[in-house]
Amino acid sequence: MPLPRLPLLAALFFVSGFAALVYQVLWVRQLGLLLGSTAQAAALAIAIFFAGIALGGWFWGRRAKRFRSCLAAFGWLEIGVAATALGHFILLDAYGLIYPVLFGLVEGLPGGDLLLKLGLAALVLLPPAILMGGTLPVLGHELIRRPRDLGRLGSLLYAVNTAGAAAGALAAGFMLPLWLGFSGAYLMAVGLDLLVGLIALWLARNQVLPAAAPASTVIEKPSPTDDSASVGVWTLAFVSGFVALGVEVLWTRLFAQVLQNSIYTYSLVLVVFLLALTLGAVLANRLCRLRTVDTRWIMTLLLISAGVLVALTPFVFHALTGGLDYVAAGRPFHEYLLRVAAVALAVMLVPGLALGTILPYLLRGLEQSRASTGELLGRLIAVNTTGAIAGALVSGFVLLPLLGATRTLLVLAAVYLTVAAALLASSGAGRLRLAGAAISVLIAGMLAFLPLGNLQPLRLNAAANERLVAMVEGAHATVAVIERDRHQLIRVNNHYTLGGTGALESERNQALIPMLIHPDPREVFFLGMGTGITAGAALLFPVERVEVCEILPEVVSLARAHFRPWTEGLFDDPRVTIHAEDGRNCLRRSRQRYDLIISDLFTPWEAGTGNLYTLEHFRTASTRLKPGGLFVQWLPTYQVSEREFAIIARTMDEVFDQVVLWRGDLFPAQSIVALVGQNEARPLDPAVPVRHGRELAGNPSLPADLLEAVALRFYAGNITASGLFAEAAINTDNRALIEYLAPRTQREVQAGRARWLTGDQLGLLYERLLRNPGLANDPYLARLTDAQLGYVVAGRSYFHHGVYRLAGETERAALFLEDFLARTPFEVPPPEMEPPQTLSGWEESRADHGRARSPQQ
Template sequence: MRSSSRPLASVAALFFMTGMAALIYEVLWLKELGLLFGNTSQAMATTLTAFFLGLAAGSYYWGRKAAAYREPLKLYAGLEVAVAVCAAGYFILLEAYGRIYPWVFDCCGNHAGLFTGVKFALSLTVLFPPAFFMGGTLPVLSHFAAPNRDDLGRNTALLYGVNTLGAVAGALLAGFYLPVWLGFRASYGLAMAISLTVAAGAYVLSKPQTERSRAPVETGSIVFRPLAVIAFMSGLSMLALQVLWGRMFAQVLQNSVYTFALILSVFLICLALSGFLARWLMAVRFDAGKLLFGSLIAGGLLVNIGPFVFLAWTDELHYIGSDVGWYAYLLQIAAPAAVIMGPPLLLLGMALPLSIRLAQNHGPSGGALVGQLVGINTLGAIAGSIIAGFLILEWMGLWAGIRLIAVLYFLTAAYWFSRTTEITSNYRQPGLSDSQKLFRSDWWSQRGGLYLPAIGILLAVSAFDTGKLPLVKVDPVNEEESLLEFWESSAGTVAVIRRGEHLKIKVNNHYTLGGTGSFKLEQLTGSLPVALHRKPRSVYILGLGTGITAGGVLEHPIQSLTVTELLNDVVAASDKYFGAYTNGLFYDPRVRVLHEDGRNYLRGAREKFDVMIGDLFVPWEAGTGSLYSLEHFRTVAERLNENGLFMQWLPAYQLSQVEFDVIARTFLEVFPYATVWRADFGALRPVLGLLGSKSNQDFAALSAERHQKLLLHFAGDLVSIRSRFEQARLNTDDRPIIEFSAPVSQRSIKTGRQEWLVGADLIELMEALQPSVSDYMIDVPKPSKQWPQAGFNLQKAQWLRYQGRLKEAEQAMANYRKLLGEEEQ
């Protein structure tokens, strides 16, 4: 290493930490603003756009400023301090926005475009300042690292790769460990501490630099403009690919916070390696122009065949790792991600470093040049994420979208080739003789190179046409399944599937929202909570699913029903295929079905309800853990009328004892009165309900004969067994225990290390609740007083029969019939 570049290794280490802090910030910002604005794709897109705009503006501005500093490391230190200071202000702004958000929702909530604009403005206020200073770090360090302009491309590629590796570390820390170890707020403080540590290190390393070699005389924009186009198209295509590949893997994964973090980390690792590869190829004096052309062609081809490799690897969209433990599961995710994303990213990720290399002796100073190209690249990234999320997935679909991005790479290569005639007449590589021009072969100087992009496009629409690949998995032979219809959007893939005589809705292939096969159960989850209220007038349900649950509510003489559903296509599927099972839900004047994030709606709306129902949520799905949080339960309590009831249904067959204890303790922290209900009596897929209220519960509403049988579903008083949950942790927005523990529990249960809350464990819980039942039976008509105990015996009998303990099962059934009375035999 030359003496002038000896500090580069130390600075690279600091820049690694910068990348790590940046990803921690980004993950935490997206999480917090998702909770405030809602976890809709539109809200996430506005947040990312605000962040990227800050990065782009900062890159351009600070790149131009860098040339005026003889001590660029001091400027770098100042930028890191500014990031930490702006990040600290985020706490104040977030608290303020939390207070005014109900007013904003009230004013703008009914106007989707205006509401999105307000969210964007708020995101911009929170995220733009720190992102503006973050964006300046690479251009400033590039100015420091290349006092000789001939080193600009090579050393910038090194910094790019190291910073991206730091981002990998940040993504893994924020995605796997920090929220559970420290909580979000302390993790945010850690990121600020890292920024300040980097600032201190940069200040210590700083010293005046010798006068830099002067930039050559400008040759005009003939070189820079096509490279700016390359930078823009690289950012656009790369972020679009990240969105599309993320959706592709969502079809076969657990889709927890961990799997998203892992896919992102593999993506970033490949980008980092592409930076190192570009640096090495520059060092061995590869022809940068031809290398750029070849990488675009080869990378585009690999992108186009990726879906075929994916389908072969997953055996036509089978769930990955259905029977393996946690670490084996992570490896089974990482392997196809690396194989499918790795090769194209290694090639395509070189586009930005190679563009900087090709432009390094043209245009403005080194820092300004890097700042402009990186800023343009970031603007392309904004366009790519929006185009992929809101245009491609909505209009074209996943597979056609990936083909489109491959074609864009071929077209970009053709554009670059078409500009080389002008460039070769003006550009010579440093160190080469005058006769050794950038593109030296006769073949290149002619138009033969345009055949390669044309061949790539032809292959994309013929031999490698992804447009007809399957997106929804059905098993017509073993499961008698057939696909009726599916929808693709930025929010997910929604499908209606017929299985035998029944219909069901699936999201992203493996997340079932319910179906007609469980009609009675789903209807009961809507009807039972309303039946328990003395005089239910207004009802709210979080989650539509098939609409059968909401239809169960309409069996009662209520005045209004409000249902929120995150996925608009689920609303369309329910309306079109499940109308016969929903009691006229979509045509009842008392009903409002809103396409909204339910938690966000409740936080912003001012109306109150007599009965509120939380539908079943898969606990390990990213984002659903917040629906079991302390803050959400408090919002629900605020939206309950006096004597109001809130029923949170829980899939016991998807919860371990640990997760149930956490939810129960969190629930009791908000609702002083809480009882437990069973939606069914099955042995393998039991559903439990936690009924919370702010005042004492009574079952006088069940005195009507048609409702008395619902007492079979009463399990007991949750408060009476509070001591069982004292050691459990609270599930909060700051410490999202459920979101991080449930995915690991799922994999542990697959290998037999843990058990779901079913069978013997569930029966033991029901037995613990039994002594409290009698306290609620005082005002219940005498014939029904023993029905809760009868329900317990029925549930116990089902489990014993499943175990093959038939004699004990028959005894439990005899007890069940006896407790019901002779008239029920």
């Protein structure tokens, strides 16, 4: 049969690009589960993947001319990608089992953990990535028969493959994992690659080979300036990769300040960026057809356009977001995504198109090269991808912390303008060219040092009298300490508050309640730190060791500098070890066992947070407990619906022998609750909170009934014994339900179409838990007397008192208050005051608690 038509091979290359981005998205996530969901781990995975692409482009490009049929070679490369990608299942499972042992071998060595992560990423990613890198040069060598077609057809292949990548990013971010699970989505990508490879082999088998080698293999009369021109092309290819990936990193950081930051919004920003690159390649394809205009003039115009447009993006971004206001607040899920897409397109599409035109248009400048088509394409991919690795790392880990996101964007824009000036100056000695070069350099300098004015990285709430105390634009996030109403708080990425001194007692409760119910808490692990107030409360007890893991190093440094007075010596006590690391990874690699593992409140819809509620993570926590140990998972009921709560409770119940529910407060509107898991089902000893309470107060004569009442009113029910959630779905690493459902719920609640698990809904849950199986039949309460059981009911009554009081139903509120008073051996504040909320300072109100951790929308 004749040589296959271009549309068919283009379709195969589209599918190849689709599968490649599905792989990349899933690889980054899976490696994040093993290496930690930190910016460093994600950058490492992407850098290794890009390094494989670069090596593959260079290696296979040089060998393309040796293949008898490049189409067959393309088919085998695709099959090879599928085969090596399958090895990821074996490698990741094996590594997960031996990781704690390997970490123990390198622990304490400078850079040992980083080398360990680097080794795994290379082992998993390099083999398939090296094969992927060869697909463009090999297929291009097959299709491009004439040197003059290198720009036109090469840019077309690049556009088709990038369009496939955009579609793959959309599918992997929005649909496939929820429909098929991550393993199913991965196997689908493997199947697609295998199908592409088999079709290519079938086409090659029926292909009529040309009588001679392709004309692109040898150029009869190369230009005398051929080599020097190629050097300029390779330089531009490196710069293009460096700036383009650096800009993508910075755009992603800008959008993190105003978006939900879920798996959906991150995917949407990536899809828009890839779409812009696709359109840029299409434009390059049209420009490559122009034969009457000097390529240097076109490239200079592209560089200047890219520089100017990138420089404008911070101004456009701030204008469209109203100065970093939350985008589309109050909109339901699908409308929210459309609004986000519209803003992303407005900010990124045109400048991204300019960025995306530069690389494929460089092929036009290589049409007079001596090298073969495959070698040229492979070298271009290698040089550009190497620049991309450098650009992402330097921009994200050096320039951004040093200069900030906005200034770094302006510096990268200035790089394009400086290169354009150099290209103009090298084009000849004409006055016009020299003047143009001088103007470009001048503009570049102005951009680099331009006053930012109102383009600040943080939005303060003037109505709340907020004042900036300190701020760090770090590689991981933009973190600030803010003063509000004489209290300090930590805010991350402009809209997410980790906690503060305004919720001091309630934050301490997150440590005090678990510490009070454990018989002898000596070794405690905290997953998440925030301000450090919660972890510091553990030091009020005679603990021997406290380990704290906080994913954001910027949070650790700011908490250390500004929250010492409220953390009970957390940052100075020799019993304390603080890790700036992903908590899940930190716990998994630990060889220690703990009496208590306390997992902090997290924003459920943020990308990566769902990993902290999975079956696999809970199993890891279970294995890190000592006999009689407790795993405590705090949940913000004002950020989960009953559906998400049921999934998390059911998942924990699948792992632990007994799971019970404790309240962190009695506040009806913005409550926190703790799921407490035990490996061996044991009843609560009522003497334990009495003994700990006396130690905590430094008063051994405190009445037992007082301490029992204070503690037991926070008990809410037995998840395991009730069986209420036996039919709920289980959240796993493969079926990440929380990751995909929580963002939808958040938007529907904001639009008034759904409800959080607060108020009367939470009250109904408490009633169901107390009735099933009933207080007298609750095995966790088997050692309690009738009077002590009455304290549990008193807590229920006080919660309902608050619910009805907020609803304006004063008579029903009064009845529940009477019941509370009748069962409680101490006085309470009058009804017009906030309900007592805490253990160590129960007389204080904590109305600020919910705001201390919810998005400021």
